[in-house]
Structure formats: structure tokens, C-alpha cells
Amino acid sequence: MKTRSKTASVVRILAANVIVLAVGIVILELVFGAWLNPDRLNRLNLLRNRIFKEDVSRLYPTNEPVITYSRDKYGLRGPYRDDPARIDILTVGGSTTDQRFISDGSTWQDVLQKGLASAGVPVGIANAGVDGHTTVGHIQAFDWWFPYVPRLKPKYILFYVGINDFDIDENVNFDEFMSGSIVGEIKNSSAIWHAVRVVRGIYLAFFFGLAHQKIDFGKVEWTTEPLQTDYAFMKPRLDAYGQRLRILVRKTHDFGSRPIFVTRPSRLFRLAKDEVEGSKEETSFDGRKINGVDYYHLKRKFDEEIQIVSRQSKVPFIDLASMSGWEDADFYDFYHMTPTGARKVGEYLSLPLKDILTGANAGGTLHCELIKRCRSYNLPECVNRIRASWSTDKGPDSRLFISATMKSTGWNSSHRRSRLRDTGFTGSMGKIRRSSIRSCPTPPM
Secondary structure, three states: OHHHHHHHHHHHHHHHHHHHHHHHHHHHHHHHOOOOOOOOHHHHOOOOOEEEEEEOOOOOOOOOOEEEEEEOOOOOEOOOOOOHHHOOEEEEEOHHHHOOOOOOOOOHHHHHHHHHHHOOOOOOEEEOOOOOOOHHHHHHHHHHOHHHOOOOOOOEEEEEEOHHHHHHOOOOOOHHHHOOOHHHHHHHHOHHHHHHHHHHHHHHHHHOOOOOOOOOHHHOOEEOOOOOOOOHHHHHHHHHHHHHHHHHHHHHHHOOOEEEEEEOOOOOEEEOOOOEEEEOOOEEEOOEEEOHHHHHHHHHHHHHHHHHHHHHHOOOEEOHHHOOOOOHHHEOOOOOEOHHHHHHHHHHHHHHHHHHHHOOOHHHHHHHHHHHHHHHOOHHHHHHHHHHHOOOOOOOOHHHHHHHHHHHOOOOHHHHHHHHHHHOOOOOOOOOOHHHHHHOOOOOO
């Protein structure tokens, strides 16, 4: 009899605790979840009306160690003058777009806006980058963020993408976010599920080396030998990535804007004249050991997928990641840039974006200007600048132009063919007027 009474008492205590826990969860979900409030900005990890002072001397050397990082009431950064109606270019991406440890006024968006203004193309540029965001977050922003910013109608939305999807989007069931399914609605509205995603994202960022940290590149061991020889296992990831990119194109057009895709550089590898050097440190990817050289080949497949979608969708594509001008001083870790690197990004983007914004003929004026700029760079940098500047929706055969540039600077036919293969120009993308090449003065290299 006593045993039965004791068991009943334990059951009542357990039941009371379960009820209290359930009530607590309901209250927590109602207060912090998105069940009753259609505004889901908190689901996107957005900071709003916040100003931070941060000492960045632990990440990179600087004469001004304390930086200012601010977000306005709409969750945006940047020099767009606080009126969303003045935003001409909205930049979307993850941490390398956000630039949490680059001061206001020194981000690549700031540099880009100043560069375009000095080139006679005044525009307003806003920063909608969010640490840790992938293309899934970018797609959700069109439903949960951008419609809630009054008068936001940018002419262009620039997607600076590639690195985050590479590492952490393998098992995303994207249909749940798009179909309005019960499971999807629960995940999208639940505060607890949101907290779990945040904690998981932080863990994965540290696991894959995406968290902000200082890397002493002088101590990095480099190699030219990959650990893998076949990257066919990437196809399911690439197919899913391409699907998300196409959804971004569609949503951007539906929003009344035009998309621009830009690839993101990394310092896990560096481009030499005749080869790729990568970090010798081994990591795991899809159950396979890879190093920095493998990462280069894998990332190029992601970037090529962006190029394919851009070409098929007839939208501009800028291959910033393929440029060889990056240096150790441009990065404080394998992914994130110092103010020096941010300045380079803004400067590198200014020329192709000027062409895109003004509709200039890239086969003439743009390439003549690029040839002139080659005075200060070695040939690989010249080649990659030309390649990075090209938007796929109109114009010249970049392969032909690069070949002509190489020939004029003394490379023999064998070297030209080899270098063209390295840069990926194995087919025609249109025709450039040969007169445009001949009319450009060829500078000494």
C-alpha cells in the first residue's frame, strides 16, 4: 500500500513538473517566437538600432584599434544616407558582406560607393550582410526582412556568396522553407528551434574554421598537392546550390530589382603564376580529407555553378575569387578581410559595376581601361582583372581578349593555351571587336 502511494506521489510530481515546463515553453514561444507576430526579423539574427565599439587589435594590426560597428533601425549598415528609397544597390551575403570587425566608413561598400561617385556614377549602397547567412537566409530575407523596410526598391541586389553554403548547407531541406508545410511553419516560428539553429551555427562555424580568428600566415604551411583527385561527389551539393541561386534570381526580379552575383575570395589557397598553393592543414569534408588545394578545386565548382546560373539567367557575374592580387595582409583569417582587403574589394568591384550601372560597351572602353591598369600588375593579375570585370549577359569573348593581351606581352602560343585552360576560358562567350583590342595602347609589362 505504501509503495503504491509513493509511486502515485512521484507521478503527481512528475506530472506537475511537465505541466509547469509546458506552460513555460508556451509562454516562451508566445513572447519570443513568431506565432502571433508576422514580423520575423528576429528569425534572421538581425541587429537593429545597435552601435558597438570593438577592439580589433586581436585580429589585425591597426593604428585605430577600436572600431565602430552600427546597424540602423532597419537592420542595415552602410553609407546610403538613412533613407531606404535612396538605396540603389543592396549588398547581400554573410560575414564577409557584414564585416563585423571593419569600422563604419571602411567597409568595401563604403569604398565602392566612393569609387563609383568619383567615376561619375553616384549611387546609394546599403549593407544587408548577416554573419553566418547562407543562400537559405538570403531567400528568407525576401519574405521576412526586405518587405518590412519602407520604400526599399533597389535597382540592383548584389549577392556576395559561396563560402557559407560550401560548408554548412549540405542537409538543408529547402522545401520546408518554401512550401508552407506544417513542419516548416513550426521551425520558422519557434523561438526554441531558432535558438537551436543559432547554437548549431556557432558550433559549425568554429568546426569549419569560419569563426572570426587571427591567422599567422607566416606560420601556414603551403602545398601544391591535393589530397583528392575526383570531386564528382560534389554534384548533389552543386545541384541544390544551383536551385537556391535560381530562386534568388526569381525573388530578386519579383522584388523589382536586378541580381548581380559576385564570388568571394579565400586565403585557404593562393594563386601563383603556374599553380595553386593551398594550406597543408587537413580538414574533413563529406567524410573525405581535404587541404587548401582541394578547397580551391571544390570552391571553383561552386563559383562555376554561380557563373552557369548567371549565364542562363542573363544576369551579371563578377568572379572576384579568381583574381590573383590577394595578399596575406588582406585577410586576418582564411575567410575574413582586414581594412586593406576590404578596400581592394571595393576598388576591384568599382570598374565592372560602373560598366553594369551605365550600360557601357564592355568590349571597348572597359577593356581598354583594363589594359591600361595592367601597367601596375603582373600578367596573371591582369588576366584575372579582365575576367573578374566581365558580366556574362552581354558582349565580348573574354578568352579572345585575354589571349590577345598575352600575345602582346610576349607569351608564346604554348603558354597562352596553358594559361587559358587555367583560367577556364575554353569556349566563346560572344565576340569582341578585334578593332577594340588594336585600338588600345599596349603598355610595357
